[in-house]
Every structure is written in C-alpha cells, then in structure tokens.
Amino acid sequence: MSSHLPAVTPDWAYEREHWRRGYFRVAGVDEAGRGAWAGPVTVAAVILPGLAMDYPFRDSKQLSAAQREEYAAEVRRVAVAWAVEHAWPDEIDQLNILGATHAAALRALARLAPPPQALVTDYLKLRVNLPLSAPPKADALSYSVAAASLLAKTERDAVMRELDLSRPGYGFAAHKGYGAPAHRAALQELGVSDVHRRSFAPIRRLLDGQPDGLWPVGGNADL
Structure with missing residues (x-):
C-alpha cells in the first residue's frame, strides 16, 4: 500500500x-x-x-x-x-x-x-x-x-x-455530474438528459427556458 x-x-x-x-x-x-x-x-x-x-x-x-x-x-x-x-x-x-x-x-x-x-x-x-x-x-x-x-x-x-459511455457529450466521466463549466456548456448545447435531476434548481431553470440560470449556481465539490 x-x-x-x-x-x-x-x-x-x-x-x-x-x-x-x-x-x-x-x-x-x-x-x-x-x-x-x-x-x-x-x-x-x-x-x-x-x-x-x-x-x-x-x-x-x-x-x-x-x-x-x-x-x-x-x-x-x-x-x-x-x-x-x-x-x-x-x-x-x-x-x-x-x-x-x-x-x-x-x-x-x-x-x-x-x-x-x-x-x-x-x-x-x-x-x-x-x-x-x-x-x-x-x-x-x-x-x-x-x-x-x-x-x-x-x-x-x-x-x-458508464453514463459517460451511454450518454456521450456531457463529460460525466470527468466532472461526475457536478456543476463544472464543461457540464454547464454541455447542458446548453445538448439539453437535459434522462439522468439529470430535474428538481435541482439549475436543471429546473434550464427546463423552464432560463439557460442563463445555470451559470451562477453550482460547484465542483466532491469531484
């Protein structure tokens, strides 16, 4: 070890x-x-x-x-x-x-x-x-x-x-689903996937047509 x-x-x-x-x-x-x-x-x-x-x-x-x-x-x-x-x-x-x-x-x-x-x-x-x-x-x-x-x-x-392989483009292998800039950019381009948490405020705002709401929120904790 x-x-x-x-x-x-x-x-x-x-x-x-x-x-x-x-x-x-x-x-x-x-x-x-x-x-x-x-x-x-x-x-x-x-x-x-x-x-x-x-x-x-x-x-x-x-x-x-x-x-x-x-x-x-x-x-x-x-x-x-x-x-x-x-x-x-x-x-x-x-x-x-x-x-x-x-x-x-x-x-x-x-x-x-x-x-x-x-x-x-x-x-x-x-x-x-x-x-x-x-x-x-x-x-x-x-x-x-x-x-x-x-x-x-x-x-x-x-x-x-595994999700990165089955849902390419979001970069899940790198940021693990946290609100990293690359993840935010992918959401802007690809939209919300079936493995996103729709009750979370940034995702909810994007679904409501407020893509700019992604940017002030989130972080990379626990990566």
Missing part, C-alpha cells in the same frame, strides 16, 4: 463509544454525489472488524483516484460486511435529495449481514432503531465512515463513467 497519506488520520473514538455499551458491530455510513446535478446519490455502509487496527482508510476527498481505488479494494477485503446502494434521479426528484439519501442508506444497511448493532454516519441523522452517532466530518474522523466514503465514491465514479 502507498505510504503517501494525508495528515488527517481517523481513529476509533466514535466506534469505541458503542463498543463500551456492548455494540460491537458498528456500521459506518457515508454518501457521494449529493450535490451533483446528474446521476445517482450513492450510499455505502461498512462494518469493519472491531480490532482497533490502523487502516489506510481516509476521507475519499483527501485521496487521489488511484488511492481511492486501492483502499476501496482493501475495505471490501477486510470488512465484516459492506453494501452500496444508489438513489437515482427519479427517486431524488420524488423524495428530494435528503430523503433519497436516507432511503438509499436504509437499503444499504438492510443488506448488511451480519446486521449492524450501532451506526456512525457523516452527519446523516437516520431514523433507525439503533444507537446512532452522527458527527459532522465523520468521514475524516472515523475509520468506519472513511471506509464507507471510499466505497461510495469509487462505486459512484464507476457509474458516472
């Missing part, structure tokens, strides 16, 4: 709070793609062995694409259980982005076998009948959430590469 890791290092502090109360299967939960204009929001849930080991797992935003792929493979290798679920634009448009993220998270948690006894999320306050810690920036602070962030990010990136 690469030794070139970011300075911010997760630990087991949030997991230990649950371990002390007898909940040893603690699932970390994180998402990728909440702010994108196209494609799914992707949620991963991961239960790591409760051994308090040091792992190379970090918040996926702190790593290069190659590191993310390397460490995501390691997550899948060592995890007690893991699952990834997507909420696609039709579900996002129906439920809103937060509701769709919660729905995908609950689906991922339901697939974990063995099931979790407690959760740590990146400020995702899920309605579950389980002990829950939901601190902000948990993907940089908790090994379990960092592991989930790696799976969510790499799985979503793979989906966006």
Whole structure:
C-alpha cells in the first residue's frame, strides 16, 4: 500500500463509544454525489472488524483516484460486511435529495449481514432503531465512515463513467455530474438528459427556458 497519506488520520473514538455499551458491530455510513446535478446519490455502509487496527482508510476527498481505488479494494477485503446502494434521479426528484439519501442508506444497511448493532454516519441523522452517532466530518474522523466514503465514491465514479459511455457529450466521466463549466456548456448545447435531476434548481431553470440560470449556481465539490 502507498505510504503517501494525508495528515488527517481517523481513529476509533466514535466506534469505541458503542463498543463500551456492548455494540460491537458498528456500521459506518457515508454518501457521494449529493450535490451533483446528474446521476445517482450513492450510499455505502461498512462494518469493519472491531480490532482497533490502523487502516489506510481516509476521507475519499483527501485521496487521489488511484488511492481511492486501492483502499476501496482493501475495505471490501477486510470488512465484516459492506453494501452500496444508489438513489437515482427519479427517486431524488420524488423524495428530494435528503430523503433519497436516507432511503438509499436504509437499503444499504438492510443488506448488511451480519446486521449492524450501532451506526456512525457523516452527519446523516437516520431514523433507525439503533444507537446512532452522527458527527459532522465523520468521514475524516472515523475509520468506519472513511471506509464507507471510499466505497461510495469509487462505486459512484464507476457509474458516472458508464453514463459517460451511454450518454456521450456531457463529460460525466470527468466532472461526475457536478456543476463544472464543461457540464454547464454541455447542458446548453445538448439539453437535459434522462439522468439529470430535474428538481435541482439549475436543471429546473434550464427546463423552464432560463439557460442563463445555470451559470451562477453550482460547484465542483466532491469531484
């Protein structure tokens, strides 16, 4: 494994709070793609062995694409259980982005076998009948959430590469559906595709015939 890791290092502090109360299967939960204009929001849930080991797992935003792929493979290798679920634009448009993220998270948690006894999320306050810690920036602070962030990010990136092949011209492989200038330019030229989130303000404005409304809004976060 690469030794070139970011300075911010997760630990087991949030997991230990649950371990002390007898909940040893603690699932970390994180998402990728909440702010994108196209494609799914992707949620991963991961239960790591409760051994308090040091792992190379970090918040996926702190790593290069190659590191993310390397460490995501390691997550899948060592995890007690893991699952990834997507909420696609039709579900996002129906439920809103937060509701769709919660729905995908609950689906991922339901697939974990063995099931979790407690959760740590990146400020995702899920309605579950389980002990829950939901601190902000948990993907940089908790090994379990960092592991989930790696799976969510790499799985979503793979989906966006597939969408780039099936819907050429939008540049999904490069900007992953976020509001990058190239994406905005493609929308001006090609219009809205079936994988764009019609409830998001920039896309809604374009559908309403206000293409200039694309430009003041958006960003490249989480690319």
